Amino acid sequence: MSGKKVSRPCHHCKSRSAPTDTSKIHYEKFWLYRHCSSVQQRDRQAQKAGQLFSGLLAMNVVFLGSAFISSMIFNHVAITLADVWILLSVLKVLCLFWIIYYLLGTSRQPHAVLYRDSHAGAIWIRGSVLLFGSCSILLNVFQIGYSTILIHCKSRVEIMFPSIGILFICTQAYFLWHHSKDCIQVQHNFTRCGLMLTIATNLLLWLLAVTNDNLHVEIESQLREVERRFAGKAPSPHPHWGNETTLCTCPNMTICKVFQKGYILLYPFNTEYCLVCCSVLYVMWKNVGRRISHHHVPHTKPKFKLQGVVFGPLLGTAAVIIGVCVFMMYQIQATNLAPSRQVFVMYYSYYIVLLPLMSVGAVIGTIIHALEKKELDTLKNPTRSLDVVLLMGAALGQIGMSYFSIVALVATDPRDLLNSLILSYSVLLIFQNITQNIFIIDGLHRRRFTPPGKEEDSKEDLSREAYNQRRVSVLELGQEIRKASLSYIHTYSHLSWKRRALREISFFLVLCNIILWVMPTFGAHPVFENGIERSFYGYSTWFVIVNFGLPLGVFYRMHSVGGLLEVYVTA
Numbered sequence: 001m002s003g004k005k006v007s008r009p010c011h012h013c014k015s016r017s018a019p020t021d022t023s024k025i026h027y028e029k030f031w032l033y034r035h036c037s038s039v040q041q042r043d044r045q046a047q048k049a050g051q052l053f054s055g056l057l058a059m060n061v062v063f064l065g066s067a068f069i070s071s072m073i074f075n076h077v078a079i080t081l082a083d084v085w086i087l088l089s090v091l092k093v094l095c096l097f098w099i100i101y102y103l104l105g106t107s108r109q110p111h112a113v114l115y116r117d118s119h120a121g122a123i124w125i126r127g128s129v130l131l132f133g134s135c136s137i138l139l140n141v142f143q144i145g146y147s148t149i150l151i152h153c154k155s156r157v158e159i160m161f162p163s164i165g166i167l168f169i170c171t172q173a174y175f176l177w178h179h180s181k182d183c184i185q186v187q188h189n190f191t192r193c194g195l196m197l198t199i200a201t202n203l204l205l206w207l208l209a210v211t212n213d214n215l216h217v218e219i220e221s222q223l224r225e226v227e228r229r230f231a232g233k234a235p236s237p238h239p240h241w242g243n244e245t246t247l248c249t250c251p252n253m254t255i256c257k258v259f260q261k262g263y264i265l266l267y268p269f270n271t272e273y274c275l276v277c278c279s280v281l282y283v284m285w286k287n288v289g290r291r292i293s294h295h296h297v298p299h300t301k302p303k304f305k306l307q308g309v310v311f312g313p314l315l316g317t318a319a320v321i322i323g324v325c326v327f328m329m330y331q332i333q334a335t336n337l338a339p340s341r342q343v344f345v346m347y348y349s350y351y352i353v354l355l356p357l358m359s360v361g362a363v364i365g366t367i368i369h370a371l372e373k374k375e376l377d378t379l380k381n382p383t384r385s386l387d388v389v390l391l392m393g394a395a396l397g398q399i400g401m402s403y404f405s406i407v408a409l410v411a412t413d414p415r416d417l418l419n420s421l422i423l424s425y426s427v428l429l430i431f432q433n434i435t436q437n438i439f440i441i442d443g444l445h446r447r448r449f450t451p452p453g454k455e456e457d458s459k460e461d462l463s464r465e466a467y468n469q470r471r472v473s474v475l476e477l478g479q480e481i482r483k484a485s486l487s488y489i490h491t492y493s494h495l496s497w498k499r500r501a502l503r504e505i506s507f508f509l510v511l512c513n514i515i516l517w518v519m520p521t522f523g524a525h526p527v528f529e530n531g532i533e534r535s536f537y538g539y540s541t542w543f544v545i546v547n548f549g550l551p552l553g554v555f556y557r558m559h560s561v562g563g564l565l566e567v568y569v570t571a
Contacts, residue, residue, distance in 0.1 A: 047289055050189045054285070058196035061091070065204035069211060084208060085161040091201040092168040098194035099175045107179060112186045115292040119384065120283045121180030124562050128276050133173040135269035140165045142266065146259040149250060169273070172198070176280050183287045195285040199278050206274035209267070210547040268521060271551035272558075275394075283386055312504035316511025319354055323515035326350045330526070341418060344530050348421040355428040358512050362435040365505040365567075368498050369442045388441050390559055395433040397552025401527060402426035404545055408536040419532065436509065436560060443502075443567030506568035510561055517557035520550060 068087055071079035107113060140162035147158040184191050250256035326347060333343040405426045409419045527546055528534060534542045 047188070050192050050288075051285075053189065054192035054196040057193055058200040061197060061200040062203055065091075065200070066207065069204070069208055073211060081212065082155055082157040085157050088201070088204060088208065089161055089164050091197070091204070092164050095194075095198045095201050096168060096171055098197065099171050102179070102191065102194065103175060106184065106187050106191060107182065109186050112184060113182050114185050115183040115290065116181040117183055117283070117287050117290070117292065118181070120287065121176070121280060122562060124565070125276060125280060126177050126180060128558060129173050129176050129273070129280065132269050132273035132276060133169050135266050136169050136273045137166050139263060139266040139270050140169075142259045142262040146256065146263065149256060149259070172277060176277065180280050180284060182284065183290045183292060185289065185291075188289045192285055192288050195281050195288070199281045199285070202274040202278045202281070206271050206278075206551075209271045209274070210551070211544055265522075268551055268554060271547070272521075272554055275551065275555045276558075279386060279390055286386075309500070309503045309507050312507035313511070315357075316508045319357075319508075319512050320515045323350065323354075323519060327515075327519045327522075344418055344526055345421060347526050348418075348425045351425050352421065352428060354512060354516075355425070355432045358509060359428070359432045359435045361505045361508055362432070362439040365439045365502055366435070366442055368501055368505075369439070372498050384444055387444060387559070387563060391437050391440060391556070391563060394552045394556035394559055395437055397549035398556060399430050399433055401545060401549035401553070402430050404537070405527070405533055408533045412532065412536060418530070422530070422532065433556070439505075439509075440560060440563040440567060443506075443570060444563060503568055506564050510564045510568065513557045513560045513564065517554060517561070521554050525550065 065084075065087060068079060068084050072081055072084050143162045144159055147154045147162075151159075330343050330347050333340055403426075405422060409423045409426075413419055414423055525546070527550070528542065533545075536542075537545065
């Protein structure tokens with residue numbers, strides 16, 4: 001036989017080589033099409049189911065912890081503070097196990113982190129995590145030292161709880177610093193549950209810090225008793241505190257006083273740390289399984305440049321310098337047990353002058369936004385959505401405290417000088433929060449301005465990628481480039497004064513919010529120390545109101561700085 005192969009006629013060659021009539025093909029009948037479409041649908045359903053299940057987990061944990069804390073408040077005999085600490089310690093340990101597993105296992109798997117959200121985990125919010133985390137660690141150190149000195153009348157749980165807290169804070173801060181931008185693509189449900197468990201734990205820690213005044217009562221009771229001894233008076237218990245705290249006296253009053261003062265000074269930082277961590281963890285939870293397309297990724301990162309602004313920095317610097325002087329004078333006077341009336345008048349007068357200026361600036365900025373008619377950024381952005389929610393939610397702290405103060409002042413004596421100042425301060429604070437929120441939220445939804453030359457270059461790169469990956473038509477592409485170029489040329493040539501005004505206003509508001517963040521953060525709490533609202537509502541009630549509203553107010557000022565910087569850059 002020869003080595004040649006005899007070719008046999010192929011009965012299917014004609015059908016394979018003949019051109020197919022694509023108009024007669026019904027793609028919905030093909031298994032592959034049905035399978036792909038069902039996979040996409042199942043992927044969306046699985047994502048929603050995972051978010052629902054993890055949300056239910058967090059809700060049940062928060063309800064359980066809230067029940068414990070509420071039982072401790074209303075029936076402190078059956079449920080004690082030690083029981084609440086044990087529950088929270090168990091939750092912290094579970095969160096630690098999950099975070100360590102994520103760091104060593106989940107994040108190191110192949111194709112685990114294919115995308116990173118450039119909007120999430122801004123440097124200022126990660127820096128806030130480190131700052132507030134460091135202060136929270138010092139707070140726990142002071143609590144351990146205070147409990148160690150009084151070990152003869154303290155339980156070991158009071159040492160164990162802050163010790164676990166230090167380990168939890170360090171691990172969580174490291175996790176958020178390095179992985180806050182992750183869009184994890186593996187182990188979706190387990191990661192969502194771990195994130196929600198950590199969020200629930202931070203919320204319960206914040207709730208406990210807001211409602212638990214036991215250590216504050218004990219510390220202030222001992223400080224007042226020492227002052228009475230130095231004055232040569234017989235120790236008498238406070239009518240609210242009772243005499244149970246006098247049974248646990250400190251053997252070394254100098255060291256105890258350092259721990260007590262340090263604890264009271266650093267207490268608000270712990271609540272701030274819990275709130276900031278919750279916001280970062282929520283963005284991570286929203287980014288689980290998220291796939292970011294190329295047109296979501298910015299080609300050029302915005303840079304902060306102090307150019308073209310003069311009046312904003314000058315006015316803002318003047319407000320900061322005057323605020324620092326007022327703050328120092330207030331702190332010097334407030335070291336006494338009974339601060340003078342003049343120091344309260346000075347403090348509230350500063351706010352009454354500053355808040356209207358900030359409100360006017362925010363209103364002018366909002367009007368400029370309306371006149372500018374810049375295109376809105378409608379791309380999906382979980383970080384921006386959370387920023388809006390946090391701004392609105394955090395503002396409720398100061399607004400709620402202001403309304404409580406208004407009711408107390410109107411019901412007592414609004415014609416008194418100090419009372420009228422506090423009343424004016426409360427009304428102005430509500431108006432300033434509302435106007436500033438409108439200005440920031442409107443600015444966050446505006447598209448970033450780019451000079452025409454740079455915009456054309458970046459637009460060409462973006463268009464080339466869009467043409468290769470999304471396969472849009474050349475005609476569509478040319479129309480989009482022409483539309484964007486004409487829009488930005490028009491903005492650049494006609495709206496330069498408006499952009500300058502927006503930058504001036506944004507920078508001024510940034511500096512004002514910084515000083516309004518510094519003053520209550522580092523010890524100035526006249527809403528609790530003036531005694532007017534405290535005598536009207538009672539010590540425990542006003543303590544809960546202040547510890548609920550004050551940390552939210554501090555968080556609002558800090559978050560406003562980040563939002564205003566974003567508005568400044570986009571202008």
